[in-house]
Amino acid sequence: MPRAYASGVVPASADAVWSHIRDFDSLPKWHPAITASELTSGTGAEVGAVxxxxLGDGGIVVERLLVLDDPDRSLTYEFLENPFGARRYVATLRVAPVTATGEAFVEWWAEFDADAADEKRLTDFFADGVYGGGIGALREHFAAAG
Structure with a gap:
């Protein structure tokens, strides 16, 4: 089972970053690859929300929120539909404090199944494009705000 992973330091407190990304419907506000989000079930703070x-290229991804953990500043979700060919995809986005600097450490990862020929391409795409792109956008947002 492939595991895609990315992490980075964001120049803001963990609480500020978590507040910015916590709403399950907020991705278009901070992730450059997402042009729109529509909740089709539940609310942005409700486990089970869909x-x-x-996506920027017109693709559609449908996801369900599995875990929303405010004390841990993390959320876990799964793909219900995706155009990438990933199966049994479960991802977690987590924000932790960097105690030495007061900044936030953001990490995002997923485990999924895919055809063997697609595993490396999808792992790189999720890690570098999706997660790395999102973390980079958070870094730029908070650097500009600070």
């Missing part, structure tokens, strides 16, 4: 994301 969101329909529209």
């Amino acid at each position: 969101r329909k994301l529209t």
Whole structure:
């Protein structure tokens, strides 16, 4: 089972970053690859909520929120539908404090199944493009705000 992973330091407190990304319907506000999000079930703070994301290329991803953990500043979700060919995809986005600097450490990872020929491409795409792109956008947002 492949595991895609990315992490980075964001120049803001963990609480500020968590507040910015916590709402399950907030991706278009901070992730450059997401042009729209629509909750089709539940609310942005409700486990079991389902969101329909529209990607910049017009692709559609449907995801369900599995865990929303405010004390741990993390959320876990799964793909219900995706155009990538990933199966049994479960991802976690987590924010932790960097105690030495007061900044936030953001990490995002997923485990999924895919055809063997697609595993490396999808692992790189999720780690570098999706997660790395999102963490980079958070870094730029908070650097500009600070």
